[in-house]
Amino acid sequence: MKxxxxxxxxxxxxxxxxLYTPVEAVTIAKSGQVTKFDPxxxxxxxxxxxxxxxxQMVRGTVNLPNGxxxxxxxxxxxxxxxxxxxxxxxxxxxxxxxxxERIQGGFLDFDAVVATPDLMGKVGRLGRVLGPRGLMPNPKxxxxxxxxxxxxxxxKGGKIEFRTDRHGNLHFIIGKASFDSKSLLENYAAAIDExxxxxxxxxxxxxxxxxxxxxxxxxxxxVDPTKTRGFFDEEGEPVA
Numbered sequence: 001m002k003x004x005x006x007x008x009x010x011x012x013x014x015x016x017x018x019l020y021t022p023v024e025a026v027t028i029a030k031s032g033q034v035t036k037f038d039p040x041x042x043x044x045x046x047x048x049x050x051x052x053x054x055x056q057m058v059r060g061t062v063n064l065p066n067g068x069x070x071x072x073x074x075x076x077x078x079x080x081x082x083x084x085x086x087x088x089x090x091x092x093x094x095x096x097x098x099x100x101e102r103i104q105g106g107f108l109d110f111d112a113v114v115a116t117p118d119l120m121g122k123v124g125r126l127g128r129v130l131g132p133r134g135l136m137p138n139p140k141x142x143x144x145x146x147x148x149x150x151x152x153x154x155x156k157g158g159k160i161e162f163r164t165d166r167h168g169n170l171h172f173i174i175g176k177a178s179f180d181s182k183s184l185l186e187n188y189a190a191a192i193d194e195x196x197x198x199x200x201x202x203x204x205x206x207x208x209x210x211x212x213x214x215x216x217x218x219x220x221x222x223v224d225p226t227k228t229r230g231f232f233d234e235e236g237e238p239v240a
């Protein structure tokens with residue numbers, strides 16, 4: 001595959017035979033962006049789990065302390081007072097049967113879905129549409145809840161959801177390249193702590209097998225999977 005000049009220049013900064021510390025990887029990601037717009041900084045993990053087994057599925061949420069750099073578009077299935085609560089919290093789309101019909105008709109212009117428990121019987125019909133996109137509401141991630149206002153506020157404030165795919169890979173974002181290094185590292189620390197906390201008891205061997213940082217359309221930066229803590233000195237500044 002022929003790569004653009006900007007991509008090749010960014011890739012030349014990276015020694016792919018080396019494992020960088022998270023602090024080093026953030027520095028490279030910030031300096032090696034290849035887009036004219038402010039790219040997203042993403043993390044990809046290879047976990048030592050077998051996601052075909054239910055007791056080894058890793059799925060969760062985490063509130064990034066410095067947000068994601070963008071405001072998520074939230075759709076809420078709710079009626080009555082809970083619908084008003086969702087609107088007051090800043091939900092972009094609120095409804096019931098009308099939203100079901102729109103989504104069945106191809107509407108997918110949103111980033112997260114929240115539903116009250118009483119409407120999940122209807123929302124379940126959208127499983128084939130929302131499921132593959134990771135948008136299906138789930139009690140385990142706090143997106144099936146009577147407290148829709150809180151759910152919307154958390155998602156808008158930087159709450160992200162992650163889950164392993166069928167190959168044992170897991171992806172999440174930690175912000176924008178325009179964030180300062182400390183903010184990106186704080187977000188990474190919060191996310192990786194939660195992923196480690198969720199290690200299935202049935203998983204054998206090394207859990208974090210591979211970590212890669214990248215920016216939108218940029219090359220991957222190999223990161224040492226054993227470096228999950230100690231990113232900051234006593235003054236709270238990043239240390240290599």
